[in-house]
Amino acid sequence: MSTKALAANGHDFTSAFAPHLAAYLAFKEQMGFYGASRVWYLRQFDAYCTSHDRTVFDRDTVEGWVSERLARTGPYRSWMSYIRDVGRWLQAHGQCDAYVLSDRWKAQRLPTHPYLLGEAEIEAFFATAAAVRAASPWRWQSVAFFTLMHCCGLRTGETRRLRPEHVHLRDRTLDVVDSKGNRSRRLPLTADVTRVLAKCDRITRAHFGPSRATFFISRTGNEVTGATIDEIFRRIWHQAALSRPSGGVQPTPYAFRHHFAYANVDRWMAQGKDVMAMLPYLARYMGHASIESTFYYIHTSPEFLHAYDGLTTAGQSLLPEVGFDDQA
Template sequence: MNARGFTSAFTPQLEAYLAFKEKMGFYGASRIWYLKQFDVYCTTHERTVFDRDTVEGWVSQQLTRSGRYRSWMSYIRDVGRWLQAHGQRDAYVLSDRWKAAVVPAHPYLLNTDEIEAFFAAAATLNAVSPRRWQAVAFFTLMHSCGLRTGETRLLRPEHVHLRDRHLDIVASKGNRSRRLPITGEVTEILANCDRVTRARFGPTRGMFFVSAAGNQVTAATVGKMFNRAWDQAGLPRPVGAQQPRPYDLRHHFAYANVERWMAQGKDVMAMLPYLARYMGHADIESSFYYIHTSPEFLHAYAHLTTASQSLLPEVGFDET
């Protein structure tokens, strides 16, 4: 029996492909879920050749369930490319004609008053434990350290070095790791959270942030925790516009640093490699995605952003 329950003729290839992606640092459950749907389709329809009829047949069926949502197509397209790269030259790569039009990302730009109100509410969150005492620490890491949601969820106790004031982000996106220095204030917040969690779950828990059952916090839980704090703070929700989300805290970290450097008279372009490194980007191009929304940055660097549109990356399915 294979690890993920595949049953089609493509079981060995799908297992090998997912193992390859995991070595590259991509562990997303969404990828596995959709490939399992493809596997079921192939078993049901007795498909044994990774050709156009097989791939587009499944895609057409899946579209009847997902409507206009098409990001999942990148998974089956990637499988085709991987098969070609590993000697199966006749493997079909899903045509770009199936791609939906690119919709530019419009993050919710948090202001200072909203951030202060949000964290005040998070500190007194009206929720069952352990969200009640973990919310401030969790979202502080996203706001003050620019961590991704997934990176924060996957932190283990041994990755949080309170005495030395640094964090180890291990095998994150692209299988990259990094060590981040943290301030005394952030250290104190993490220490308070750790103290209460240890008292409740013991010193040998697997994750730094845990659910009520002592397991890893899910992405859905993070969203609920964020929304609870936002609503408890009495903050408004835009009508017919981008809604605030946890990831906007990481976004704010990026452009707030840029605006601070500009206020200090520093060369922002010279500082961008440091920001990219701290945020876990492979290069500074990814950092442009976060900072190009800063009005101050656009005003001061309009000549650069206009001439360098290619630096603004297409937003993919995985977290940047």
């Protein structure tokens, strides 16, 4: 495959690995993986190989690029899954000597203890958010903002940066663009969530006009800050008369994302579904590079921890999984 053909294919690969990278991406697309971040990182790898005249997919080539990127980007490492997957794909297609990035490059995971929201806390929070005593526009957008975190598992930053053109109310879908690791994804929305977003959008347009940079905005019409989200969360929590632990882990907006993950675990287990078969859907919905990242959330499921021994003795997969009704 020529460089010209590759450019026409939208990848612009130029290294000795150009045909393999293009074929690999075509394979992933056939499997339904269209993430822009995968293409972006493989372009960086391709450029590295071109500039360093690398022609063999060996340890020196792969780890040389990884080391160079780490020096630029710091400790964040989920992007390594892309180049690791390429090595496995090459081996599966006859290149037995292709190097698969060692797991020693994975960042160590520290034990985490997120705040686990109770159903009564969630109900009280949203009842208060619907009538929160706050300056415009949080009077009407508080429910919509935290609904996306609770019902769709969005990160706080993803919700803050959401643009109006990424919310497709008619199609009931939502685009999360260039999120963590430069990954993007399209999420289906339930009718209830769509109605909440539509009401918020209608009121915001009435106050600020048809054009705005982000879906959720400050009183000056700008993108809201992370500090503002923390403050409005604390205000709603306080107005709802919800208690806070005297010490240890405290409730934060991110607790809604945790709840989204383990609530799906609990529901699917109660329904008797093969949760392991569903785990890749949860990982993709939440924007994780791999299901390993999802384990950070599912291990917080009380029902999962309680049922763990039963699952293993029943001969099922050790790690159950999650879903979002039939919309995954």
